[in-house]
Amino acid sequence: MTTKHKADETSHVDEGIPLHEIPDVASPVFSEDGTETGDQSFFHEVRLNKxxxxxxxxxxxxxxxxxxxxxxxxxxxxxxxxxxxxxxxxxxxxxxxxxxxxxxxxxxxxxxxxxxxxxxxxxxxxxxxxxxxxxxxxxxxxxxxxxxxxxxxxxxxxxxxxxxxxxxxxxxxxxxxxxxxxxxxxxxxxxxxxxxxxxxxxxxxxxxxSSREPNSTSWTSRSNSSMELYMTSWTHVSNSSEKPNMTSSTSRSNLPSEPHMTLWINRTTSKIDDVSTNNIIEHNDTSRKVIFPAENTSKxxxxxxxxxxxxxxxxxxxVVLFLKSKRGVVTNLKNVKxxxxxxxxxxxxxxxxxxxxxxxxxxxxxxxxxxxxxxxxxxxxxxxxxxxxxxxxxxxxxxxxxxxxxxxxxxxxxxxxxxxxxxxxxxxxxxxxxxxxxxxxxxxxxxxxxxxxxxxxxxxxxxxxxxxxxxxxxxxxxxxxxxxxxxxxxxxxxxxxxxxxxxxxxxxxxxxxxxxxxxxxxxxxxxxxxxxxxx
Known part of the structure; x- marks a missing residue:
């Protein structure tokens, strides 16, 4: 079924307002005492019409x-x-x-x-x-x-x-x-x-x-003041709580020169090993090395x-609107064509x-x-x-x-x-x-x-x-x-x-x-x- 459109025929149903109180939006608006407001200002209409x-x-x-x-x-x-x-x-x-x-x-x-x-x-x-x-x-x-x-x-x-x-x-x-x-x-x-x-x-x-270049294995910073996140696998210790050897030149070759905190995360054992303090912290469940400058943590x-x-x-x-409307939902929304x-x-x-x-x-x-x-x-x-x-x-x-x-x-x-x-x-x-x-x-x-x-x-x-x-x-x-x-x-x-x-x-x-x-x-x-x- 088709209908010819007229702008003022659009159904206008508002929640919580008795349907007989909803005026035709294209018609003149009347104040509560019955006086027609005509084309007066919008705020004047707000003041007069409930x-x-x-x-x-x-x-x-x-x-x-x-x-x-x-x-x-x-x-x-x-x-x-x-x-x-x-x-x-x-x-x-x-x-x-x-x-x-x-x-x-x-x-x-x-x-x-x-x-x-x-x-x-x-x-x-x-x-x-x-x-x-x-x-x-x-x-x-x-x-x-x-x-x-x-x-x-x-x-x-x-x-x-x-x-x-x-x-x-x-x-x-x-x-x-x-x-x-x-x-x-x-x-x-x-x-x-x-x-x-x-x-x-x-x-x-x-x-x-500063700007960084993410890829499949690492995010390498180009600034000494930034954080470096190395997505390295810890496969040789994936089934144990053993720490990697952090004393070798290979494992420390990529460390930043600034003060930092080095963490090895073993997701299999759900622990974080702070190499600098030997403290074990419970965490999540994969393996990666994370290097944070001590002063630069996410907020x-x-x-x-x-x-x-x-x-x-x-x-x-x-909550105020619900209490003010009293009646709650107007079920006549189903009548909208x-x-x-x-x-x-x-x-x-x-x-x-x-x-x-x-x-x-x-x-x-x-x-x-x-x-x-x-x-x-x-x-x-x-x-x-x-x-x-x-x-x-x-x-x-x-x-x-x-x-x-x-x-x-x-x-x-x-x-x-x-x-x-x-x-x-x-x-x-x-x-x-x-x-x-x-x-x-x-x-x-x-x-x-x-x-x-x-x-x-x-x-x-x-x-x-x-x-x-x-x-x-x-x-x-x-x-x-x-x-x-x-x-x-x-x-x-x-x-x-x-x-x-x-x-x-x-x-x-x-x-x-x-x-x-x-x-x-x-x-x-x-x-x-x-x-x-x-x-």
Whole structure:
């Protein structure tokens, strides 16, 4: 069954508000004493109208959770190298942290799509935020590789479920009106702000080593002030607690000249042997030699403790919302129609459904590459410090913030499909510039290219959600689940591909792969423009 779309026909259902109190978002708004507010200021309307006031409070709380999700996700990239050191793995194995995280988000989005209409959203946020805070606090203490992967899966499940509920709720709060489209941009602007602050807050607690070159056997530092991690096998003592001979010239040939602490880790006996003091410390279960300068140990747990505290505190407003709404969940969410908009044939609409899924995939993997691998790219290929790489991540997110802020106003001037087309073309050109600048080691070109990429990229996803909701199909729990699941399937596999190409072929494949994905996104956007024109 098809229906002809009208912007003000989008269902508008809010949790905890009696349905008869929810006004038509396109109709005049009345104050509690019956006086029509007309086109008066938004804050004047908030003051006079109880429903608008509740929706405003709900919007602020949803934005707060988006801030937390952006903070948590943006912390992964800068912390990635330290997480690999904590668990004692190289880049190829470390990529499973991101894969497991997005696998968890895939599970969370899938389950959340089925439970969206069956559970109290306020209580879902409370439980998810409390559990997520505890998981974040545990992550930097996971010296076992398998435990590190498992905590990232759990973190992904919780954040995936929250992200689905957030997206669906954000679309429903104000409907497919200019106010609603601007609010979606504001939500992602808040996400971008947290993405700027998280790397900056994480950087002071990272190991202060200069750039290093990871490979399958060792990470060798080029600075006397850095940490050297030697992934050497201890095969001749793998079944005993015997210490290796540290007096031979061979075993000490690679030791740094600075004061240090030398540890041999025998995972078979689950012990660490501090050669300098002969102290035995219980630890994990593989064999490797680790050399740390005594004054240079990881404080990543401090950064993750900050994240955990913010996450736990953000649960408080939803407890208040739940008590304020009294009635809890509005079951009439099931009455929201899921019909396609427009008078085009059903086959074309189904093909467009596949197209928006492909666009979601491409957008997800590009965002993942920029958010999680740009620090690694700057450290490995451009020989930047990790702090400089973290600052590049913050600069990219700042550029997306500029795009979000611009989008708040552009969505009222330009059609969503026009913004999408201009944005995808612009950031693809930026990827071409990034590739050329990186090839010639032009640092200035790198910064300019990342800016050209970030500004339009920041407008894309919220505009895409608005276009889908206004021109294709209402963005309900099921549609949000479809978009997020397709994106997370790709982002679950993408780290394995990009890390393999960066490590085994060349780090430049970070740029090349993003350029190809940008071209695919242009194709998907063209299909959306054509659909809009003929629907």
């Amino acid at each position: 429903t608008t006031r509740f929706n405003f409070l709900l919007s602020v709380c949803l934005s707060l959770v988006y801030f937390i999700l952006g903070w948590s996700k943006s912390q992964i990239g800068p912390a990635f190298l330290d997480l690999m050191i904590i668990s004692g793995v190289n880049l190829e194995m470390g990529s499973w942290f991101m894969t497991s995280y997005f696998f968890g988000r895939l599970i969370g989005s899938t389950v959340g799509g089925h439970l969206y209409t069956k559970m109290n959203h306020h209580l879902v946020f409370v439980a998810s935020l409390l559990l997520n805070g505890l998981v974040l606090a545990v992550i930097p203490w996971c010296a076992y590789y398998e435990l590190m992967v498992a905590t990232h899966v759990l973190n992904g499940i919780l954040e995936g479920g929250m992200n689905l509920t957030l997206t669906s709720k954000a679309v429903s709060v104000w409907g497919s009106t200019p106010r609603g489209r601007s609010y979606i941009q504001i939500m992602y602007a808040v996400f971008a702000i947290s993405g700027i602050l998280a790397p900056m807050a994480t950087a002071p607690f990272l190991l202060s080593n 990543l747990y401090v950064a993750y403790s900050i994240s955990a505290s913010l996450t736990l505190l953000s649960a408080v407003p939803f 899921h019909d396609y908009f427009g008078n085009i044939s059903l086959m074309i609409k189904r093909l467009q459904l596949v197209n928006i899924g492909l666009f979601s995939v491409v957008f997800g993997v590009i965002g993942q590459s920029l958010g999680n691998f740009i620090t690694v790219f700057c450290v490995q290929y451009l020989n930047w410090t990790k702090v400089a790489g973290a600052m590049m991540t913050s600069f990219y997110v700042f550029a997306t913030l500029v795009g979000n802020i611009a989008g708040i106003f552009l969505v009222r001037l330009l059609k969503p499909d026009t913004i999408l087309l201009l944005s995808t073309i612009t950031y693809t050109i930026g990827f071409v510039g990034l590739s050329v600048s990186a090839y010639f080691y032009e640092d200035a070109g790198i910064w300019v290219s990342v800016c050209v990429i970030g500004v339009p990229f920041g407008m894309v996803w919220p505009t895409f959600i608005s276009w889908t909701n206004a021109n294709f199909i209402p963005v309900s729990g099921y549609i949000t689940s479809y978009l997020l699941v397709t994106a997370h399937i790709a982002t679950m596999l993408h780290p394995l591909i990009i890390s393999y190409l960066m490590e085994e072929v060349s780090p430049l494949w970070f740029c090349y792969l993003c350029t190809v994905e940008g071209c695919i996104s242009i194709f998907c956007t063209l299909m959306m423009v054509i659909y809009t024109k003929f629907s």
